[in-house]
Amino acid sequence: MPTLHAKNQAEDLEMNVEPLPASAVEILTHALRRRILSGDFQPGEFLRDVKMCEEHSTSRHTFRTAAQVLVTQGLLRQIPNRGFVVPEFGPDDIVDITRVRGAIEGEAIRLIVLTGVIPSQALEAVEVMHRSTLSSDRSLLVAADRDFHRAIIAASGSARLKRTYSDLEGEIELLLAQRQDFYATAEEMAEEHERLINSLRSRHYDTAREAFQEHWEDLQIKLLDQR
Amino acid sequence: MPTLHAKNQAEDLEMNVEPLPASAVEILTHALRRRILSGDFQPGEFLRDVKMCEEHSTSRHTFRTAAQVLVTQGLLRQIPNRGFVVPEFGPDDIVDITRVRGAIEGEAIRLIVLTGVIPSQALEAVEVMHRSTLSSDRSLLVAADRDFHRAIIAASGSARLKRTYSDLEGEIELLLAQRQDFYATAEEMAEEHERLINSLRSRHYDTAREAFQEHWEDLQIKLLDQR
DNA sequence: ATCCCACTTTTTGTACAACAATTTTATTTT
DNA sequence: AAAATAAAATTGTTGTACAAAAAGTGGGAT
Numbered sequence: 001m002p003t004l005h006a007k008n009q010a011e012d013l014e015m016n017v018e019p020l021p022a023s024a025v026e027i028l029t030h031a032l033r034r035r036i037l038s039g040d041f042q043p044g045e046f047l048r049d050v051k052m053c054e055e056h057s058t059s060r061h062t063f064r065t066a067a068q069v070l071v072t073q074g075l076l077r078q079i080p081n082r083g084f085v086v087p088e089f090g091p092d093d094i095v096d097i098t099r100v101r102g103a104i105e106g107e108a109i110r111l112i113v114l115t116g117v118i119p120s121q122a123l124e125a126v127e128v129m130h131r132s133t134l135s136s137d138r139s140l141l142v143a144a145d146r147d148f149h150r151a152i153i154a155a156s157g158s159a160r161l162k163r164t165y166s167d168l169e170g171e172i173e174l175l176l177a178q179r180q181d182f183y184a185t186a187e188e189m190a191e192e193h194e195r196l197i198n199s200l201r202s203r204h205y206d207t208a209r210e211a212f213q214e215h216w217e218d219l220q221i222k223l224l225d226q227r
Numbered sequence: 228m229p230t231l232h233a234k235n236q237a238e239d240l241e242m243n244v245e246p247l248p249a250s251a252v253e254i255l256t257h258a259l260r261r262r263i264l265s266g267d268f269q270p271g272e273f274l275r276d277v278k279m280c281e282e283h284s285t286s287r288h289t290f291r292t293a294a295q296v297l298v299t300q301g302l303l304r305q306i307p308n309r310g311f312v313v314p315e316f317g318p319d320d321i322v323d324i325t326r327v328r329g330a331i332e333g334e335a336i337r338l339i340v341l342t343g344v345i346p347s348q349a350l351e352a353v354e355v356m357h358r359s360t361l362s363s364d365r366s367l368l369v370a371a372d373r374d375f376h377r378a379i380i381a382a383s384g385s386a387r388l389k390r391t392y393s394d395l396e397g398e399i400e401l402l403l404a405q406r407q408d409f410y411a412t413a414e415e416m417a418e419e420h421e422r423l424i425n426s427l428r429s430r431h432y433d434t435a436r437e438a439f440q441e442h443w444e445d446l447q448i449k450l451l452d453q454r
Numbered sequence: 455a456t457c458c459c460a461c462t463t464t465t466t467g468t469a470c471a472a473c474a475a476t477t478t479t480a481t482t483t484t
Numbered sequence: 485a486a487a488a489t490a491a492a493a494t495t496g497t498t499g500t501a502c503a504a505a506a507a508g509t510g511g512g513a514t
Contacts, residue, residue: 023307024497025295049466059498064467065292068252072299074390080250081466081505093386100387103334107326160327160398163301164391171387251468275494286469291496308476308495 028058028066033170036075036086039177043088047076073167075174089175091224097171098220104165105149105216106209108156113205118197121151126197129190141186142176148193179226255285255293260397263302263313266404270315274303300394302401316402318451324398325447331392332376332443333436335383340432345424348378353424356417368413369403375420406453 032052035041052063067084070076076084089097112118125148132140146169153165192215199211259279262268279290294311297303303311316324339345352375359367373396380392419442426438 060466061288061499062497064288065295068292069295069299072296074387083466096385096387099334099385100391103330103388107330158323158326160301160323160395161330164327164394167391168387277494287495288470289468310495 024058024062025065025069028056028062029069031056032066032070033075036070037170037173037177039180041086043086043178045086046082047084047086049083074171087174089171089178093171094175094220094223097168097175098216101165101168101172102213102216104161104168105152105212108153108158108161108165109200109208109212110205111156111158112152112200113203113208116203117155118200119151119155121154122148122193122197125151126190126193129186129193132186132190141189142173145189145193146173148196175223179223251285251289252292252296255283255289256296258283259293259297260300260302263297264397264400264404266407268313270313270405272313273309274311274313276310301398314401316398316405320398321402321447321450324395324402325443328392328395328399329440329443331388331395332379332439335380335385335388335392336427336435336439337432338383338385339379339427340430340435343430344382345427346378346382348381349375349420349424352378353417353420356413356420359413359417368416369400372416372420373400375423402450406450 032047041047047067049060049063049067053060056063067076068078071078071084074087077087078084125144128144128147129141132144150165150169153162156162196208196211196215199208202208259274268274274294276287276290276294279285280287283290294303295305298305298311301314304314305311352371355371355374356368359371377392377396380389383389423435423438423442426435429435
């Protein structure tokens, strides 16, 4: 009974392990999340529940709960008596997302600079970028970029920073799905992230923060320039 | 069809208006949230769904969805085959919450200092503190403190900063509910927040940030010292 | 033809009932 | 008194039903 807090601690450390069978709601939430992020639905498209229940063979109840969860994560929007719709992001959303990302990831950077420990998974992600050529699957690069920044957040050791960023990450990926093909070459990408690693090694918060800031704003500009 | 984004903008501005009839799930989510935050449940207590459905006269489906939403906001925890339980916060949670709060509210401060506009609702909250005496309802002071910081966040104009803080605010309130009676006198509280306002008026980010940092850490220390 | 109004169909949001799987409690056995 | 077993309660999920709201349809009247 008093072990509840101890369990929290354990969860903080586990990171990516998930030996639990996972409930139907969780499974569906993940499935829908992936479909949304892979651009399976058009922006503005409604997720008709009968259709979704057929395609995922679940009850309407389960779909409804999963959709509700995705609403709280910004990956769906609920319109009263109309259902759940995939949001379309405008320029303001891009600026807004970049802003909050800076706040969240900036705090993680602060903690990393303090401890001086570069997360190994971030280094591995850069390795992946180096090894990748343009011919290889683009999704591999996207995944490497995601893993890099996720590792930065995870290194903070803050459960809530992770949770908050996880939500934001969904929106970022949806953004990338809706406005694709802005990435530079794999090599260029690798070098840029290498630069970020080095900025962390400097152990000066301002130096690191500036490097990352530039990185985020570069992406913002590329996203805004599109279309 | 292309008006979806325009609607987002509208939502950003509306703030507290909610002319919508609100769905049963929303109503129940709010009701449960209030009961949790008011300390109606013990930390570690399970929310039996039959009981909850009776007390709020809803179906299990509705309760279940509402509870799932609260899980994503950190106000409940789901344990497989055991149900939904009110989390208990330990020292690490207090530190973690304070940390993320700093990141979020810090970004809002940066934006306020940039524009130089002090949100009127924050000023009004300070007024309430000034007018309040210790004899008055303590919840009035808690509400004023909440309104003050909420106004700071809202002034940022960032939808996602608001959404993120809203989640965190829930956890903060739950923390205050679980460890109550640490507030100083109303007058002391008013003066401290007045100081925060003045730091914003300086229009120097570092000055403001420092003042707020001290404020947050004061609270953290008080919370940690308890028990 | 165009606009407006009633009518039908579709879709959402919620409730009630049912059931297997799991956990908790009670009872019996050793 | 501890372990094993049976009974009860609880969770997670599905299916069906139905009122309310929205979308679609088909005339008339101007």
